[in-house]
Amino acid sequence: MASVRKDDVWDSMRKGAQELVEKEPLLGGFVYSKILNQPTFERSLAFMLATKLASSTVLASQWNDLIIDALTSTAEEEKSMGGRGSPAPGTGSIADAARADLRAILSRDPACPSYTHAFLFFKGFQGLQAQRVSHWLWSKGRTVIACFVQSSISEVFGMDLHPGAKFGRGILVDHATGIVVGETAVVDDDCTLFHGVTLGGTGKVSGDRHPKLQKRVVVGAHASVIGNISIGHDSKIGASASILHDLPPNSVVVGHKGIVIQKRGHKGKHSLLSKL
Ligand SMILES: CC(=O)SCCNC(=O)CCNC(=O)[C@H](O)C(C)(C)COP(=O)(O)OP(=O)(O)OC[C@H]1O[C@@H](n2cnc3c(N)ncnc32)[C@H](O)[C@@H]1OP(=O)(O)O
Ligand SMILES: N[C@@H](CO)C(=O)O
Secondary structure, three states: OOOOOOOHHHHHHHHHHHHHHHHHHHHHHHHHHHHHOOOOOHHHHHHHHHHHHHHOOOOOHHHHHHHHHHHHHHHHHHHHHHOOOOOOOOOOHHHHHHHHHHHHHHOOOOOOOOOHHHHHHHHHHHHHHHHHHHHOOOOOOOOHHHHHHHHHHHHHOOEEOOOOEEEEEOOOOOOOOOOOOOOEEEOOOEEEEOOOEEEEOOOOOOOOOOEEEOOEEEEEEOOOOOOEEOOOOOOOEEEOOEOOOOOOEEEEEEEEEEEEEEEOOOOOOHHHHHHH
Protein backbone atom coordinates (compact mmCIF):
# COMPACT_ATOMS: atom_id res chain seq x y z
CA MET A 1 0.00 0.00 0.00
CA ALA A 2 1.37 3.44 -0.92
CA SER A 3 2.15 5.49 2.20
CA VAL A 4 0.28 8.77 2.62
CA ARG A 5 2.76 11.63 3.02
CA LYS A 6 2.39 13.64 6.21
CA ASP A 7 1.92 17.33 5.48
CA ASP A 8 2.18 19.39 8.68
CA VAL A 9 2.05 22.72 6.83
CA TRP A 10 -1.17 21.80 5.04
CA ASP A 11 -2.77 20.40 8.22
CA SER A 12 -1.94 23.58 10.09
CA MET A 13 -3.16 25.76 7.21
CA ARG A 14 -6.54 24.01 7.19
CA LYS A 15 -6.91 24.36 10.94
CA GLY A 16 -6.00 28.07 10.69
CA ALA A 17 -8.48 28.51 7.83
CA GLN A 18 -11.29 26.99 9.87
CA GLU A 19 -10.52 29.31 12.78
CA LEU A 20 -10.35 32.29 10.44
CA VAL A 21 -13.82 31.57 9.03
CA GLU A 22 -15.27 31.20 12.54
CA LYS A 23 -13.80 34.58 13.50
CA GLU A 24 -14.75 36.38 10.27
CA PRO A 25 -17.65 34.66 8.50
CA LEU A 26 -17.52 37.42 5.86
CA LEU A 27 -14.34 35.76 4.54
CA GLY A 28 -15.97 32.32 4.33
CA GLY A 29 -16.23 32.17 0.54
CA PHE A 30 -12.66 33.44 0.13
CA VAL A 31 -11.17 30.97 2.60
CA TYR A 32 -13.25 27.98 1.51
CA SER A 33 -12.41 28.48 -2.17
CA LYS A 34 -8.66 28.92 -1.56
CA ILE A 35 -8.05 26.37 1.21
CA LEU A 36 -10.94 24.45 2.75
CA ASN A 37 -12.47 23.24 -0.53
CA GLN A 38 -9.06 22.19 -1.89
CA PRO A 39 -7.90 18.56 -1.54
CA THR A 40 -4.14 19.16 -1.18
CA PHE A 41 -1.56 21.88 -0.53
CA GLU A 42 -0.56 21.73 -4.20
CA ARG A 43 -4.15 22.28 -5.42
CA SER A 44 -4.61 25.08 -2.93
CA LEU A 45 -1.38 26.79 -4.01
CA ALA A 46 -2.28 26.49 -7.69
CA PHE A 47 -5.79 27.84 -7.15
CA MET A 48 -4.60 30.73 -4.97
CA LEU A 49 -2.01 31.82 -7.56
CA ALA A 50 -4.36 31.23 -10.51
CA THR A 51 -7.09 33.42 -9.06
CA LYS A 52 -4.56 36.16 -8.27
CA LEU A 53 -3.00 36.14 -11.74
CA ALA A 54 -6.21 35.71 -13.76
CA SER A 55 -7.30 38.39 -16.20
CA SER A 56 -10.06 38.73 -18.78
CA THR A 57 -7.76 37.24 -21.43
CA VAL A 58 -5.93 34.54 -19.46
CA LEU A 59 -8.47 32.79 -17.27
CA ALA A 60 -7.93 31.33 -13.80
CA SER A 61 -8.54 27.82 -15.19
CA GLN A 62 -5.71 28.28 -17.72
CA TRP A 63 -3.34 29.56 -15.02
CA ASN A 64 -4.40 26.67 -12.78
CA ASP A 65 -3.49 24.07 -15.42
CA LEU A 66 -0.12 25.70 -16.06
CA ILE A 67 0.73 25.92 -12.35
CA ILE A 68 -0.35 22.33 -11.64
CA ASP A 69 1.91 21.25 -14.50
CA ALA A 70 4.84 23.14 -12.91
CA LEU A 71 4.16 21.71 -9.44
CA THR A 72 3.86 18.15 -10.73
CA SER A 73 6.91 18.29 -13.00
CA THR A 74 9.21 19.89 -10.42
CA ALA A 75 8.13 17.35 -7.77
CA GLU A 76 8.94 14.53 -10.21
CA GLU A 77 12.28 16.15 -11.06
CA GLU A 78 13.19 16.34 -7.38
CA LYS A 79 12.18 12.72 -6.83
CA SER A 80 14.36 11.64 -9.74
CA MET A 81 17.30 13.53 -8.16
CA GLY A 82 17.10 11.04 -5.27
CA GLY A 83 16.21 13.51 -2.51
CA ARG A 84 19.82 14.08 -1.34
CA GLY A 85 19.91 17.27 0.75
CA SER A 86 18.41 20.61 -0.20
CA PRO A 87 18.23 21.12 -3.98
CA ALA A 88 20.30 23.90 -5.57
CA PRO A 89 18.51 27.26 -5.81
CA GLY A 90 16.04 27.28 -8.70
CA THR A 91 15.66 23.49 -8.78
CA GLY A 92 13.43 20.97 -7.04
CA SER A 93 9.80 20.84 -6.02
CA ILE A 94 8.04 24.21 -6.07
CA ALA A 95 5.45 23.00 -3.55
CA ASP A 96 8.16 21.93 -1.09
CA ALA A 97 9.92 25.27 -1.57
CA ALA A 98 6.60 26.99 -0.80
CA ARG A 99 6.22 24.90 2.38
CA ALA A 100 9.76 25.88 3.42
CA ASP A 101 8.97 29.55 2.72
CA LEU A 102 5.86 29.38 4.92
CA ARG A 103 7.92 27.84 7.74
CA ALA A 104 10.50 30.62 7.32
CA ILE A 105 7.88 33.36 7.39
CA LEU A 106 6.23 32.03 10.54
CA SER A 107 9.55 31.64 12.35
CA ARG A 108 11.19 34.92 11.21
CA ASP A 109 8.37 37.47 10.80
CA PRO A 110 6.90 38.66 14.07
CA ALA A 111 3.89 40.03 12.15
CA CYS A 112 2.86 36.58 10.93
CA PRO A 113 0.49 34.62 13.19
CA SER A 114 0.04 31.47 11.05
CA TYR A 115 0.79 29.68 7.79
CA THR A 116 -2.79 30.46 6.75
CA HIS A 117 -2.20 34.18 7.21
CA ALA A 118 1.00 34.19 5.13
CA PHE A 119 -0.53 32.01 2.42
CA LEU A 120 -3.66 34.13 2.00
CA PHE A 121 -2.39 37.64 2.71
CA PHE A 122 1.35 37.99 2.04
CA LYS A 123 2.11 39.05 -1.50
CA GLY A 124 5.83 38.43 -0.97
CA PHE A 125 5.08 34.75 -0.45
CA GLN A 126 2.58 34.61 -3.32
CA GLY A 127 4.72 36.51 -5.84
CA LEU A 128 7.76 34.36 -5.07
CA GLN A 129 5.81 31.15 -5.75
CA ALA A 130 4.66 32.62 -9.06
CA GLN A 131 8.32 33.39 -9.85
CA ARG A 132 9.19 29.76 -9.15
CA VAL A 133 6.64 28.80 -11.82
CA SER A 134 8.13 31.32 -14.27
CA HIS A 135 11.63 29.98 -13.51
CA TRP A 136 10.50 26.44 -14.31
CA LEU A 137 9.14 27.69 -17.67
CA TRP A 138 12.38 29.63 -18.29
CA SER A 139 14.49 26.54 -17.54
CA LYS A 140 12.45 24.58 -20.12
CA GLY A 141 13.13 27.20 -22.80
CA ARG A 142 9.56 28.59 -22.67
CA THR A 143 10.90 32.12 -22.33
CA VAL A 144 7.94 34.01 -23.79
CA ILE A 145 5.40 32.59 -21.38
CA ALA A 146 7.97 32.92 -18.56
CA CYS A 147 8.26 36.65 -19.34
CA PHE A 148 4.47 36.91 -19.48
CA VAL A 149 4.34 35.44 -15.95
CA GLN A 150 7.01 37.95 -14.85
CA SER A 151 4.93 40.80 -16.23
CA SER A 152 1.79 39.48 -14.51
CA ILE A 153 3.65 39.13 -11.17
CA SER A 154 4.84 42.71 -11.54
CA GLU A 155 1.30 44.00 -12.17
CA VAL A 156 -0.40 41.92 -9.48
CA PHE A 157 2.19 41.81 -6.68
CA GLY A 158 4.20 44.99 -7.28
CA MET A 159 7.58 43.31 -7.53
CA ASP A 160 9.67 42.52 -10.58
CA LEU A 161 11.36 39.11 -10.34
CA HIS A 162 13.10 37.96 -13.51
CA PRO A 163 12.25 34.34 -14.42
CA GLY A 164 15.95 33.54 -14.80
CA ALA A 165 16.70 34.37 -11.14
CA LYS A 166 17.29 31.39 -8.86
CA PHE A 167 15.76 31.25 -5.39
CA GLY A 168 16.53 28.69 -2.72
CA ARG A 169 14.14 27.57 0.02
CA GLY A 170 13.05 29.16 3.26
CA ILE A 171 12.99 32.64 1.75
CA LEU A 172 11.20 35.48 3.55
CA VAL A 173 10.15 38.24 1.16
CA ASP A 174 8.67 40.74 3.61
CA HIS A 175 6.25 43.46 2.46
CA ALA A 176 7.65 42.96 -1.04
CA THR A 177 6.56 46.22 -2.67
CA GLY A 178 9.18 47.47 -5.12
CA ILE A 179 11.57 44.50 -5.01
CA VAL A 180 13.52 44.01 -8.25
CA VAL A 181 15.65 40.91 -8.88
CA GLY A 182 17.67 40.51 -12.08
CA GLU A 183 18.07 37.60 -14.46
CA THR A 184 21.32 36.07 -13.16
CA ALA A 185 20.78 36.70 -9.44
CA VAL A 186 20.95 33.77 -7.01
CA VAL A 187 19.33 33.88 -3.58
CA ASP A 188 20.36 30.86 -1.55
CA ASP A 189 18.36 29.15 1.22
CA ASP A 190 17.00 31.05 4.23
CA CYS A 191 17.65 34.57 2.92
CA THR A 192 15.38 37.52 3.76
CA LEU A 193 14.55 40.40 1.43
CA PHE A 194 12.61 43.44 2.63
CA HIS A 195 10.60 45.82 0.45
CA GLY A 196 12.36 47.95 -2.13
CA VAL A 197 15.43 45.69 -2.40
CA THR A 198 17.24 45.68 -5.73
CA LEU A 199 19.49 42.79 -6.74
CA GLY A 200 20.64 44.46 -9.92
CA GLY A 201 23.32 44.80 -12.60
CA THR A 202 25.72 47.72 -12.97
CA GLY A 203 24.34 48.57 -16.41
CA LYS A 204 27.90 48.25 -17.77
CA VAL A 205 28.14 44.53 -18.57
CA SER A 206 26.02 41.75 -20.00
CA GLY A 207 26.01 38.03 -19.25
CA ASP A 208 26.34 36.92 -15.63
CA ARG A 209 25.81 40.33 -14.02
CA HIS A 210 23.69 40.09 -10.86
CA PRO A 211 24.44 39.42 -7.18
CA LYS A 212 24.78 36.00 -5.57
CA LEU A 213 23.48 35.84 -2.01
CA GLN A 214 24.78 32.93 0.05
CA LYS A 215 22.68 31.29 2.73
CA ARG A 216 20.90 33.30 5.45
CA VAL A 217 21.69 36.78 4.09
CA VAL A 218 19.32 39.56 5.18
CA VAL A 219 18.89 42.54 2.84
CA GLY A 220 17.22 45.52 4.55
CA ALA A 221 14.51 47.72 3.10
CA HIS A 222 15.47 49.70 -0.02
CA ALA A 223 19.03 48.38 -0.10
CA SER A 224 20.64 48.03 -3.52
CA VAL A 225 23.06 45.19 -4.17
CA ILE A 226 24.65 45.78 -7.54
CA GLY A 227 26.82 43.70 -9.86
CA ASN A 228 27.96 40.10 -10.07
CA ILE A 229 29.14 40.12 -6.47
CA SER A 230 29.04 37.52 -3.74
CA ILE A 231 27.43 38.28 -0.38
CA GLY A 232 28.85 35.88 2.17
CA HIS A 233 26.56 33.71 4.22
CA ASP A 234 24.94 35.14 7.36
CA SER A 235 25.61 38.74 6.31
CA LYS A 236 23.22 41.60 7.02
CA ILE A 237 22.87 44.55 4.67
CA GLY A 238 21.35 47.60 6.34
CA ALA A 239 18.24 49.39 5.19
CA SER A 240 19.03 51.77 2.29
CA ALA A 241 22.64 50.58 1.90
CA SER A 242 24.31 50.32 -1.52
CA ILE A 243 26.64 47.36 -1.96
CA LEU A 244 28.93 47.14 -4.98
CA HIS A 245 31.64 44.69 -3.84
CA ASP A 246 31.89 41.15 -2.49
CA LEU A 247 31.26 40.78 1.22
CA PRO A 248 32.84 38.07 3.36
CA PRO A 249 30.58 35.84 5.47
CA ASN A 250 29.01 37.36 8.62
CA SER A 251 29.43 40.99 7.48
CA VAL A 252 27.08 43.70 8.73
CA VAL A 253 27.12 46.72 6.40
CA VAL A 254 25.37 50.08 6.21
CA GLY A 255 25.45 53.28 4.17
CA HIS A 256 25.92 54.32 0.59
CA LYS A 257 29.34 52.76 0.44
CA GLY A 258 28.35 49.60 2.24
CA ILE A 259 30.70 50.31 5.16
CA VAL A 260 31.42 47.32 7.36
CA ILE A 261 30.36 48.19 10.90
CA GLN A 262 31.13 44.84 12.44
CA LYS A 263 31.89 41.22 11.80
CA ARG A 264 29.05 39.36 13.42
CA GLY A 265 30.19 37.61 16.55
CA HIS A 266 32.96 40.23 17.11
CA LYS A 267 32.26 42.97 19.67
CA GLY A 268 33.68 46.53 19.51
CA LYS A 269 32.98 50.15 18.61
CA HIS A 270 31.78 50.79 15.08
CA SER A 271 34.38 53.52 14.46
CA LEU A 272 33.85 53.56 10.70
CA LEU A 273 30.35 54.84 11.25
CA SER A 274 31.73 58.33 11.94
CA LYS A 275 32.48 58.53 8.22
CA LEU A 276 28.79 58.17 7.29
C1 LIG B 1 7.44 47.68 8.70
C2 LIG B 1 8.86 47.24 8.91
O1 LIG B 1 9.28 47.03 10.01
S1 LIG B 1 9.83 46.90 7.56
C3 LIG B 1 11.37 46.36 8.21
C4 LIG B 1 12.55 47.08 7.63
N1 LIG B 1 13.74 46.71 8.38
C5 LIG B 1 14.92 46.48 7.80
O2 LIG B 1 15.07 46.62 6.62
C6 LIG B 1 16.01 46.02 8.78
C7 LIG B 1 17.41 46.14 8.22
N2 LIG B 1 18.35 46.15 9.33
C8 LIG B 1 19.21 47.16 9.59
O3 LIG B 1 19.31 48.15 8.85
C9 LIG B 1 20.05 47.02 10.88
O4 LIG B 1 20.18 48.29 11.47
C10 LIG B 1 21.45 46.40 10.60
C11 LIG B 1 21.24 44.91 10.30
C12 LIG B 1 22.17 47.05 9.44
C13 LIG B 1 22.39 46.60 11.80
O5 LIG B 1 21.88 45.99 12.92
P1 LIG B 1 22.84 45.84 14.23
O6 LIG B 1 24.01 44.99 13.91
O7 LIG B 1 21.95 45.45 15.36
O8 LIG B 1 23.43 47.29 14.44
P2 LIG B 1 23.01 48.44 15.49
O9 LIG B 1 21.53 48.64 15.51
O10 LIG B 1 23.70 48.12 16.79
O11 LIG B 1 23.68 49.72 14.84
C14 LIG B 1 25.09 49.89 14.80
C15 LIG B 1 25.38 51.25 14.23
O12 LIG B 1 25.01 51.28 12.82
C16 LIG B 1 24.05 52.31 12.58
N3 LIG B 1 23.09 51.77 11.62
C17 LIG B 1 22.31 50.67 11.78
N4 LIG B 1 21.57 50.44 10.69
C18 LIG B 1 21.88 51.42 9.81
C19 LIG B 1 21.44 51.71 8.49
N5 LIG B 1 20.53 50.92 7.87
N6 LIG B 1 21.97 52.77 7.85
C20 LIG B 1 22.91 53.56 8.49
N7 LIG B 1 23.36 53.33 9.75
C21 LIG B 1 22.86 52.27 10.39
C22 LIG B 1 23.43 52.61 13.95
O13 LIG B 1 22.96 53.91 14.01
C23 LIG B 1 24.60 52.37 14.88
O14 LIG B 1 25.42 53.51 14.86
P3 LIG B 1 26.22 54.01 16.19
O15 LIG B 1 27.17 52.90 16.54
O16 LIG B 1 26.89 55.25 15.73
O17 LIG B 1 25.18 54.22 17.23
N1 LIG C 1 7.37 42.09 9.39
C1 LIG C 1 8.41 42.65 10.20
C2 LIG C 1 8.95 43.88 9.50
O1 LIG C 1 7.91 44.77 9.21
C3 LIG C 1 7.95 43.00 11.58
O2 LIG C 1 6.77 42.98 11.84
O3 LIG C 1 8.80 43.31 12.38
